[in-house]
Amino acid sequence: MPRIYPKVAKDMFLVQGSWAFGFMEVMLIIQFVKIMSSILSDVKIVSSLFKESGGVNTYFDSLFIASNIFMLVIGIISAVSVLSHYVSNGVTRKDYFKGTLIGTLGLAITIPVAGAIISAVITFIVNLLNIPVNMNPLDGSMNETEGHLIADLILSIIFTPYEDPSSSWLLAIFIFAINIFTYYVAGWLIGAAFSRFGIFGIVSIVLAFVLIYIEDILISISLGLPVPSFITITELPLAFSVIGTFVLIAIYCWLIRLMTKKIIVKY
Amino acid sequence: MTMQIDVKNLSLQFGNHYALKDVSFQLSDNKIYGLIGRNGAGKTSLLSLLASFREPTNGTLKINGEIPFENAKIMQQVNFIFNKDNQDETEKLERVLGDVQRYRPNFDMEYANYLVKKFNLPIDKPIRKLSKGMQSAVNAVIGLASRTPITIFDEVYNGMDAPTREVFYQELLEDQSEHPRIIILSTHLVSEMDYLFDEVLILNKGQLVLHEDYETVVTKGASITGASEAVDAFTQSMNILNTKQLGNTKSVMVYGELRDVDRKLAHQNGLEVGPISLQDLFIHLTEGEE
Known part of the structure; x- marks a missing residue:
């Protein structure tokens, strides 16, 4: 019998990819509006989120911030409705799990690569036409807080560790991919927990926070970005942080598999 | 391929309530089986176990001698068609059928398209915008065209009007004779559908009270x-x-x-x-x- 999970992987990549495509289109329109209004009003758009250097942040950067929530949401949808769709088409929960994992990994790499290409094209056009817009990269230190745990948490949800693509494309794409994949797993966990335990699934939100927070701290230390004051380690090799994040993600995936292994499909 | 379903002392319990209690039967021929029972008799519970939507509390359920739950080989051969909520289904029928085709090895797209015409279904409208009767017909098309060796229709005809139901019954009989398989029809509409059944199973309060050949009954x-x-x-x-x-x-x-x-x-x-x-x-x- 032919293996089924590669089919699921391909379908999950394409279906989630088509959602991502729509989402990236919207982000492109926003980027266009930002550039236009920056030119028209001749007032430098300074998003309150960014430093006072002014200018419009790049497409890559806007995508970087918005993708996290996007991935969290599609992770939830995957566990809540995609799983039952597959089981009712005769696909085992195991094949769904493996296929989704592989398909989403592909997506997590594709989004930043596509974002980087689009971003480069926009910058190229802006420079070519000599459009007077200031394109600024994000400032990685924006999630600096004063040791307030809740503020830390919220900031680590909005701003994940950031690497400026102009300094290293490959690393920037890699960090982007890890970030969004972590968010997907967090959403997947929440969706799976609610499907499995009903309202008690609410506990999973805390677990999802923990995952995002640890990933944030690990990568931030390695990139030399500010971390909460209670973290005393100031240096960690990037390889260590990446492996640590992978191990953590693997543990969470294992939890998701445990919860969905015998899950009842509602009808 | 003829499948064999063996159910022995099967029970499904929710707290203190038994949805199914000690049910045993065997289905081993490519026939049309009528599963009848009143509301809450346990019909859907039994069917959801056959489809691996859940596991039984007690007893055994085997298909071709194997436990179907999480068994890729078996699950692919069992199709449980029910009136699912399509409120959020934004896909068009064409896409939905294409998707089913990917996971059902015996799916016949030509036959599906023939049925789509027969039921007058619009192929390019999102499923959620179709009337209830049309959505039921979509389910019927998926169930018939998948040609799974075990095909289960759980009250899918409920939303259809009488002429549409008639079309469905005719197609079901014709396709069953050309492509024999186990078809289980669960229904309340006994007087309307009895001529379809080769065998009858009656469930009452979670227990099987009758399993006989239709003629004998x-x-x-x-x-x-x-x-x-x-x-x-x-x-x-x-x-x-x-x-x-x-x-x-x-x-x-x-x-x-x-x-x-x-x-x-x-x-x-x-x-x-x-x-x-x-x-x-x-x-x-x-x-x-x-």
Whole structure:
């Protein structure tokens, strides 16, 4: 019998990819509006989120911030409705799990690569036409807080560790991919927990926070970005942080598999 | 390929309540099986176990000698079609059928397109915008065109109007004869669908109360009508399901093999022996205190 999970992987990549495509289109329109209004009003758009250097942040950067929530949401949808769709088409929960994992990994790499290409094209056009817009990269230190745990948490949800693509494309794409994949797993966990335990699934939100927070701290230390004051380690090799994040993600995936292994499909 | 379904002492429990209790049966021929039962009798619970939507609490369920739950080989061969909520289905029928085709090895797209035309379904409208009856027809198309060796229709005909249901029944019979498989139809519409069934299973309060060949079921039951005393005398040792009296005329519904001798005797006593329908049998086998 032919293996089924590669089919699921391909379908999950394409279906989630088509959602991502729509989402990236919207982000492109926003980027266009930002550039236009920056030119028209001749007032430098300074998003309150960014430093006072002014200018419009790049497409890559806007995508970087918005993708996290996007991935969290599609992770939830995957566990809540995609799983039952597959089981009712005769696909085992195991094949769904493996296929989704592989398909989403592909997506997590594709989004930043596509974002980087689009971003480069926009910058190229802006420079070519000599459009007077200031394109600024994000400032990685924006999630600096004063040791307030809740503020830390919220900031680590909005701003994940950031690497400026102009300094290293490959690393920037890699960090982007890890970030969004972590968010997907967090959403997947929440969706799976609610499907499995009903309202008690609410506990999973805390677990999802923990995952995002640890990933944030690990990568931030390695990139030399500010971390909460209670973290005393100031240096960690990037390889260590990446492996640590992978191990953590693997543990969470294992939890998701445990919860969905015998899950009842509602009808 | 003929599949074999073996159910032994199967139970499904929710807290203290048994949705299914000690159900045993075997389905081993490519026939159309009618699964009938009142609301809450456990029909859907039984079907969801067959489809690996959940696991039983007790007992065993085997398909071709294997446990179907999380068994890719078996799950691919079982298709459970029910009236699912399509409120959020933004995909068009074309896409939905293409998607099913990817996961059902025997899916016949040509036949699906033929059915789509037969049911007058718009191929380019999002499913959620279709009427309830049309959505039911979509489910019917998926179930028929998938040609899975075990195909289960759980009340999918509920939303359809009478002419559409008729089309469905005809297609079901035709396709079953061309591509024999196990088809399980669960229904309330007994009188309308009984001619489709080769075998009948009646569930009542989570228990299987009857599993017989349709012909046998119908010939086993009879209505005896005539003068009150004569009917009483004739039926006194029989299994009486129901009694109706109008003046001095009595009509009694009996269940059990009525031998030729009995029929002759009835005739001699001036009694009329008539057939009873599956619907009557169903009603009287499952009535009683709630």
